Amino acid sequence: MAPRNDAKDGEKGAEEPKPERGYATLATLTIGTKASVEKDGEKRRAEILSIQTRRGRPTYYVHYEEFNKRLDEWVSAERLDLLQEVEWPAPEKPDNKSKQKTTQSKAQQVSKTDSRSQPNKSQKRPRSATVTREASETPFDGSAKSSRRPSRQGGKENLDPTVTIATEEIGGTPQPEDESAIDLVDMQEAAVAAKAAPNHGPYSREEEIEKLRTGGSMTQNQTEISRVRNLERIQMGQYEIEPWYFSPYPAEFTDCDLVYICESCLCYFGNNTQFGRHRKKCTLFHPPGNEIYRDDNVSFFEIDGRRQRTWCRNLCLLSKLFLDHKTLYYDVDPFLFYCMTFRNAHGHHLVGYFSKEKESAEGYNVACILTLPQHQRKGYGKLLIQFSYELSKIENKLGSPEKPLSDLGLLGYRAYWQEVIVDLLLEREGEGTPIVSAEDIGSSLAMTTNDVLHTLQNLNMVRYSNKTHVIVLTEAVLVQRERQKEKERIKGKRVIEGERLAGWRPPVFTAAARTWNW
Amino acid sequence: MSTRNNAARTVRQRKLNPKQGLRIIRESDIEEQLDDESQRQVYHGETGVEKAEEIEYHLQAVINASNSTTLGARAKQSYIPTPDVVRAKGVKYDDLYPKVFKEPATYIRFGSTVEDSVGVAYCMNDADIEFLARLNDGKDIDGRDRKDKLSQCPEDTFEEVMNFFEDTSARLQPYANVDNAPILALEEMERAQEEEISADSRKWLKPIYKYWVLRKGNRPLMPSIKVRVLDTASEADDADPYVCFRRREVRLTRKTRGRDAQVVEKLKKLRLEAQSALELVRLVVDRERVKADSLQVDRRVFNERKQLKEVKAAKNIIGEKGDDEDLLVNQKPVSKSSKGRGDGQAQRPATIRLRSVGDGRSAAPDVDLPLLDDWRTEADHFVISTIEARKEQHKKWNQHWIDETKYPITPPSEESNPMSKWAQLPLEGLNSYPTPPPSLPSQSSQQKEGEDVEMPDVPPKVEEGKQATAGAEIHEPLSVFHIPGAYPLSDDEASDDDAAEPSGYPACRLRYGRGGRCYLETRKRRPYGQLSRGVVSDSDSDEDYGPGYFPVSERITFDYRAALNNRPTRPDGMLVQQQSSHGRWASGDQASMKTGAGAHGRPGSQGGAA
Numbered sequence A: 001m002a003p004r005n006d007a008k009d010g011e012k013g014a015e016e017p018k019p020e021r022g023y024a025t026l027a028t029l030t031i032g033t034k035a036s037v038e039k040d041g042e043k044r045r046a047e048i049l050s051i052q053t054r055r056g057r058p059t060y061y062v063h064y065e066e067f068n069k070r071l072d073e074w075v076s077a078e079r080l081d082l083l084q085e086v087e088w089p090a091p092e093k094p095d096n097k098s099k100q101k102t103t104q105s106k107a108q109q110v111s112k113t114d115s116r117s118q119p120n121k122s123q124k125r126p127r128s129a130t131v132t133r134e135a136s137e138t139p140f141d142g143s144a145k146s147s148r149r150p151s152r153q154g155g156k157e158n159l160d161p162t163v164t165i166a167t168e169e170i171g172g173t174p175q176p177e178d179e180s181a182i183d184l185v186d187m188q189e190a191a192v193a194a195k196a197a198p199n200h201g202p203y204s205r206e207e208e209i210e211k212l213r214t215g216g217s218m219t220q221n222q223t224e225i226s227r228v229r230n231l232e233r234i235q236m237g238q239y240e241i242e243p244w245y246f247s248p249y250p251a252e253f254t255d256c257d258l259v260y261i262c263e264s265c266l267c268y269f270g271n272n273t274q275f276g277r278h279r280k281k282c283t284l285f286h287p288p289g290n291e292i293y294r295d296d297n298v299s300f301f302e303i304d305g306r307r308q309r310t311w312c313r314n315l316c317l318l319s320k321l322f323l324d325h326k327t328l329y330y331d332v333d334p335f336l337f338y339c340m341t342f343r344n345a346h347g348h349h350l351v352g353y354f355s356k357e358k359e360s361a362e363g364y365n366v367a368c369i370l371t372l373p374q375h376q377r378k379g380y381g382k383l384l385i386q387f388s389y390e391l392s393k394i395e396n397k398l399g400s401p402e403k404p405l406s407d408l409g410l411l412g413y414r415a416y417w418q419e420v421i422v423d424l425l426l427e428r429e430g431e432g433t434p435i436v437s438a439e440d441i442g443s444s445l446a447m448t449t450n451d452v453l454h455t456l457q458n459l460n461m462v463r464y465s466n467k468t469h470v471i472v473l474t475e476a477v478l479v480q481r482e483r484q485k486e487k488e489r490i491k492g493k494r495v496i497e498g499e500r501l502a503g504w505r506p507p508v509f510t511a512a513a514r515t516w517n518w
Numbered sequence B: 001m002s003t004r005n006n007a008a009r010t011v012r013q014r015k016l017n018p019k020q021g022l023r024i025i026r027e028s029d030i031e032e033q034l035d036d037e038s039q040r041q042v043y044h045g046e047t048g049v050e051k052a053e054e055i056e057y058h059l060q061a062v063i064n065a066s067n068s069t070t071l072g073a074r075a076k077q078s079y080i081p082t083p084d085v086v087r088a089k090g091v092k093y094d095d096l097y098p099k100v101f102k103e104p105a106t107y108i109r110f111g112s113t114v115e116d117s118v119g120v121a122y123c124m125n126d127a128d129i130e131f132l133a134r135l136n137d138g139k140d141i142d143g144r145d146r147k148d149k150l151s152q153c154p155e156d157t158f159e160e161v162m163n164f165f166e167d168t169s170a171r172l173q174p175y176a177n178v179d180n181a182p183i184l185a186l187e188e189m190e191r192a193q194e195e196e197i198s199a200d201s202r203k204w205l206k207p208i209y210k211y212w213v214l215r216k217g218n219r220p221l222m223p224s225i226k227v228r229v230l231d232t233a234s235e236a237d238d239a240d241p242y243v244c245f246r247r248r249e250v251r252l253t254r255k256t257r258g259r260d261a262q263v264v265e266k267l268k269k270l271r272l273e274a275q276s277a278l279e280l281v282r283l284v285v286d287r288e289r290v291k292a293d294s295l296q297v298d299r300r301v302f303n304e305r306k307q308l309k310e311v312k313a314a315k316n317i318i319g320e321k322g323d324d325e326d327l328l329v330n331q332k333p334v335s336k337s338s339k340g341r342g343d344g345q346a347q348r349p350a351t352i353r354l355r356s357v358g359d360g361r362s363a364a365p366d367v368d369l370p371l372l373d374d375w376r377t378e379a380d381h382f383v384i385s386t387i388e389a390r391k392e393q394h395k396k397w398n399q400h401w402i403d404e405t406k407y408p409i410t411p412p413s414e415e416s417n418p419m420s421k422w423a424q425l426p427l428e429g430l431n432s433y434p435t436p437p438p439s440l441p442s443q444s445s446q447q448k449e450g451e452d453v454e455m456p457d458v459p460p461k462v463e464e465g466k467q468a469t470a471g472a473e474i475h476e477p478l479s480v481f482h483i484p485g486a487y488p489l490s491d492d493e494a495s496d497d498d499a500a501e502p503s504g505y506p507a508c509r510l511r512y513g514r515g516g517r518c519y520l521e522t523r524k525r526r527p528y529g530q531l532s533r534g535v536v537s538d539s540d541s542d543e544d545y546g547p548g549y550f551p552v553s554e555r556i557t558f559d560y561r562a563a564l565n566n567r568p569t570r571p572d573g574m575l576v577q578q579q580s581s582h583g584r585w586a587s588g589d590q591a592s593m594k595t596g597a598g599a600h601g602r603p604g605s606q607g608g609a610a
């Protein structure tokens, strides 16, 4: 662990101002600080994204460096290793703020920022949303505050104001309970903003919002995705699931230990009694659309975001819990949702889905794709992917999923591409016509040539022999394929039977229905 | 071996042609043994995963494992860890989701929405259940015995009532959470009721209302997501992560004004057209009525005549020949009316007549043909009047402004009489300051700030109009710097235009500029065709010979002019130079510097400014 961190720091040091390091106490820890945190028996550097007081004890929401955000979590103080130096948050770039610096006392700063954050509190944060569990007490004494990071106080002028507020308010400034709780939430956002600021992506937020208005469903924008997870747990059907990411469910749910989601209509409830009442009235047994595919295992329903706005919104809210880059900024109208279910006497049970733009300018055949966590690692992902390509085949189009892919998405697609390409090559070889171009492969599988080439090269299957390119069915891929077939023989093979989709026709939309407006 | 491999490597740089058929072979078929580095390198293509995530520890572990598998090594299976999923405890699944679903034989077709399928949206919580129990126990909200005669309130009814309160208050006070609006009175809500509420539930409105008020905060009782239906998108909304599912509209505030105006124009036009169509239909109706009336009259006349004829025949009255003529059906009025109709036809609107052009010609071959000359005059007249109108318009637009653009649409006023302000500056006069020529504008107009060119009041003549439009044409770049009439274009032309001008002394004039500044301008025959495409050398270099001209591209000339225009005015010494910023007179300035008249120009202008 340590060597890698060092190497990384060395890299950074070349360009950026070296982050300030030092020893911290619990009282001096602030949002944005990177400390060593124990994770699964290892020490790992993690950034503190939020601080809350629960049952009188501080807890820290941390993001582990080089771990996916889905592993972000609340940790107790015991898991922080403060014997190691921490990395203080980077000061803001020296700018005009430094003009109004030195003379301004700490107290002034606090009161100033206070007054700034006060007016929007009442409207921005509903009261009920801010009452944190076991209302925050003020755990630190005043002396801790004054001892905080003396080096910085004395030295650099351009203190990050958000950091200052954070410490001040947690640090026992006497305030009504719920107000300090409000500030905690606000602080999270401030931290997100601060974190996002130096991260110059290819798009500005405005540009990206405009881009999303006319196409796509994925965002790269940090302000959209770097959020503290807001739901603790959800219950869906027979499962209790830990959400992975933030999703804009009602803000009230932040305080619920468990959010109940109806398996049929995907409506959400913060309370078991209400959920029970809902189940008495809910008459849906399957996704509210037309069944376009059915085999022994699964069914697919095609749902128009425009016609089933509530259901599709519910689905998006749910899937946002597990898709980091999905954006819910805009409405669901321009998308179709292909929902895979399995059936039993209770009805249809949603397993996963993919959304698809009614008209994709980029030629994507999938916008978002998700297997619900309770059904992951059972091969359903591959079915979803395969189904998306079966649709593209009928449409006579080459498809590719919208980028960015998630890590799991990438692995799912790579596995699928490898399998179908290797199978096709074996088939061609077996037919005795062992010559095929990348475009042939693409059109046979409804894949873009680009994806075909990437897959072949990734698997080291394109070689140069006798002054010409050849495709090599390597031992490695053949062994992998054999192993997989063995698995299928044992567990049973699940595939989409394309011929069962023969009745499906690509939905046609009038210009008005396709439009990105309402 | 190694050289061979190197060769292979360089050739392999060639891009793979995706259209080219590639042979599928097994590893064992490869002739060259491929255990060298070049064949074993791992391909690093685009993954499609965001860069920051691509380097994540667990993903890298999986990718590395699969890469080494690709290279034939055995790697430990890696996976990406995800948060827990567990079987929920204490869930009575069969109760929540009863086993009543029957799979239809055919594919399901379904169009109902969630709203259609989940009944009343409001769902009771524990507090509601408690209250309802008390209510059904015969107690009201305060714990006193209920006075109404109602019996038991079922759960569904309770929810319907609560839902009614929630819906109605949300509808009537959509911004209650912002406004802190007072909670609506029961009567108010009953009045505003839109959806049908069952008679059963209506009975319970009153007993439950008090309870609802007690529970009601400024938020909906059923938590809801934040959706902005109205276009109130503000910065705050944008930053609020809880606001979702926005409409995909371009921000109204930015784009709509222009579009609205367009739409309004279109609607106006449509309305006008519809109105004229309506008018036409009305006229047609009128005409048909008149026709009907006239037919009635004709019929009556006919009948009367018939009777008269009968009477005459019966009484054997034989009048003069002419009298009997009256009894016959008179063709005259008919022919008259037909003629009238023909006139009407001639007066039909142009659009309709157009269709029957052929008929018209054959019917009236001797109609006066319009003379070509008349047409021409008319066309000329039209053109001239259009130009006049445009010019007036431009003048109006340009009032209080000088058009310093490259090809001014409204030419400077000097054009009307460019020579009037120019006068000879005799060499003897060098000792005295030049006085303004009598044709200068009046004192009052001088004081008008920034108005150094006055628009002539007299309407320009047609020729001028032509000139003005010609100025806007592209093939005349020279005129940018050229005061029309101030300089003859060539020596030959000089004799025509400027015969009156004695050539001994430079022509000068005093011109009033912005802020009452005074400019003395001199004219000199300038090298034709150079200045306009070049830039004048710096004024420091006023030596014996004329200013140096450097051919520069027009674009740069323009930039140079623009730069000069932006230069801040300096109090002294710059005046003359600043003059050159007005491009048109650049050559004149330079000339004045050279001939020495410029030396007087400066004090003169200062005097004027004072």
Ligand SMILES: [Zn+2]
Pocket: A262, A263, A264, A265, A266, A267, A278, A279, A282, A283, A284, B118
């Ligand atoms: Zn439901």
